[in-house]
Amino acid sequence: MADQGGPTAGGAIRVLLVDDHQVVRRGLRTFLEVQDDIEVVGEASDGDEGVCRAEELRPDVILLDIRMPGMDGIACLRKLRELGVAAKVLVVTSFTEQRTVVPALRAGAAGYLYKDVDPDALAGAIRSVHAGHVLLQPEVADALLSREEPGAGQGRGGSLTDREREVLGLIADGRSNREIARALVLSEKTVKTHVSNILMKLDLADRTQAALWAVRHGMGG
Numbered sequence: 212m213a214d215q216g217g218p219t220a221g222g223a224i225r226v227l228l229v230d231d232h233q234v235v236r237r238g239l240r241t242f243l244e245v246q247d248d249i250e251v252v253g254e255a256s257d258g259d260e261g262v263c264r265a266e267e268l269r270p271d272v273i274l275l276d277i278r279m280p281g282m283d284g285i286a287c288l289r290k291l292r293e294l295g296v297a298a299k300v301l302v303v304t305s306f307t308e309q310r311t312v313v314p315a316l317r318a319g320a321a322g323y324l325y326k327d328v329d330p331d332a333l334a335g336a337i338r339s340v341h342a343g344h345v346l347l348q349p350e351v352a353d354a355l356l357s358r359e360e361p362g363a364g365q366g367r368g369g370s371l372t373d374r375e376r377e378v379l380g381l382i383a384d385g386r387s388n389r390e391i392a393r394a395l396v397l398s399e400k401t402v403k404t405h406v407s408n409i410l411m412k413l414d415l416a417d418r419t420q421a422a423l424w425a426v427r428h429g430m431g432g
Contacts, residue, residue: 258282
C-alpha cells in the first residue's frame with residue numbers, strides 16, 4: 212500500500228495504525244487491506260512516531276493503542292489535537308480499565324474499542340468515526356456511565372422536549388453547534404440554549420457525557 216499523503220483514488224478511508232506490537236499492526240493491516248473502502252497508509256510503533264506519521268501522511272482515521280512506551284496514547288491524542296491534525300482517532304486497546312476512557316475522549320478520541328472487537332465491527336467503527344459519529348462498544352459506555360456518573364441521567368430522558376432529543380441525537384453523531392444549527396434550521400445561540408438545557412435536565416457535565424448518554428439510550432447514528 213502507498214505511504215504518501217494526499218487523497219486516495221476512489222475515496223477510500225485512509226488509516227494509520229499506531230501500536231507498539233508488530234503482530235497487532237500486522238493483523239490489523241491484513242484484515243483492513245481486504246476492505247474495498249479502507250486503505251492502510253502507514254504504521255507507527257509509539258506515540259511520537261504516530262504524531263510524525265499523522266502529520267506526514269494526513270490519514271482520515273488513526274487506530275491508536277493507549278499503553279505504549281514513551282508517548283502513550285493519551286499524550287499522543289493531546290499532541291495531535293494541539294497540532295490541529297484533522298484525523299479522527301479510534302482507540303483500539305486491550306487496556307480495559309475504565310479510568311482510561313474519559314481521558315481518551317476528553318483528549319479528542321472519536322471512539323474507544325477493545326482489541327477483541329469483531330473484525331467486521333472494527334471496519335464498521337472506522338467508517339462510523341470517519342462519518343463524524345461517537346463510537347463506543349456497548350460495554351464501554353455502560354461501564355463508563357455506571358462508574359463516572361452515578362445516576363447518569365437515568366429516568367430523565369422523558370423530561371427532554373422533542374427538539375432537545377433531536378439536538379442530543381446530533382451531538383451523539385459528533386455534530387458541532389454550527390452543524391446542528393444548519394441541520395435543524397436554528398440559530399447557533401438557540402442550539403447552545405438547547406445543549407445547556409439537555410445537560411441540566413440529564414445532570415451531565417459536558418457534551419462528551421451527553422454523547423455517551425445518547426449512545427447508551429440508542430440515540431444518534
